[in-house]
Amino acid sequence: MQDRERDIPAHTALRLPVLALAAILLAAASTIPVASEVHGPVAILAPTPPMGWASWNRYFCDYDEQTIRDQSDALVATGMRDLGYRYVIIQECIAPDRNENGNLVVDAKRFPHGIQALVDYVHSRGLKAGIYTDVGSFTCFSNPRFQGSYNHEAQDAATFASWGIDLIEVDFCNKPEGHTGRELYERMAAGIREARRPMLLYICSWGEESPWEWQNGVGQLWRTSGDISYQKNHVNWKDIVQNFEANARHAAFNGPDSWNDPDMLEVGNAGINLVEAHSHFSMWVISAAPLWAGTDLAHMEPEIREVFTNPEVIAVDQDPLGSGPSNIQRAHGVEVWVKPLGNKSGETKAVLLLNLSHHHAKAAVQWIDLGLMPNASVRDLWTRKDLGQFGDGYATTIPPHGSILIKVSGRSRIKN
16 A cells, blocks of 8 residues: 555556566475575465455554454355465554554554454464554554554564564555665565564565565565555556556566565455456456455455355466466457466466456457467356357457456467
């Protein structure tokens, strides 16, 4: 999230993503060491994109510890936890002060039982806990001020570890002069190592300073764009599309422990209809993006729950190859995006047919463009139905802002 009192920066024009394949393979288990160019052996903490719930988009700072408990309970009751939504991230408005020793003093009104007791509750539900801080002395929320971690990185990391935290999100507001984001995030990464507790580091620099270029050995996920919305419980369709396409430009950096993040999901919040919610979710899963539900899970409608809990759609996001998406077609508001799935032969692909126009439009994909032989099989992942074999490709008509997410299986044109 970014400073709510400063002007929202103008968005730059988006370029077509370059077709690239990340040469990164999934380790057999999340604890297998891998080489880091900067810091030596590290453990894979996020072999697939992390999933869970985050508080900011729905609540801003209008929450308390009971809110977090309720959302944790909802992750369990809805079946989302068992589908992989494991992290519960407490975002913003946490610690208004520090004590004489420099330790964080938590907002006693918001957290009357303290953070550690709340984390214990999250863990008791079979979930993991995330916390929020900032590279600056203060976080983004400015009235009142809350403590960031500048010059307290190791101290705060140790505090978070003592609370049992599993993920630290570090925002990018109030960056002190004379320092780079990379330096400040590396400080927190060093603090995490010193704390000797495995904690994901979520680099929330809004894509500034190109974190995908230096994240190896620092963080496991990073924002590639500005906030998806600057309004509580509301999003605009154009901002969803903008973040998706900006994120896709860096698809080559996707892979185990290395995840581009286009920001939280707005499914269930105001501003988009159900058709757009399906497209929003489909864009995120084809991107291998972290899936952070950003709505009130305890009171969502059944059709919104169905968006979050389709196992075949989630499987695209959680595919072990970790590949990002490639754009193979873009014309008249219709786009075709492709993501290879779960094998080296290239014989199975996820394909997103996306209609960004304001009218019904025909969308089509040709098997030759996927490197497949004729008569490939198609499965609709949202309806979970096999559509059959198709000779040279697949075509359909899509409503405005709608999409079709399919899995295509066939014989590769390239012999392996």
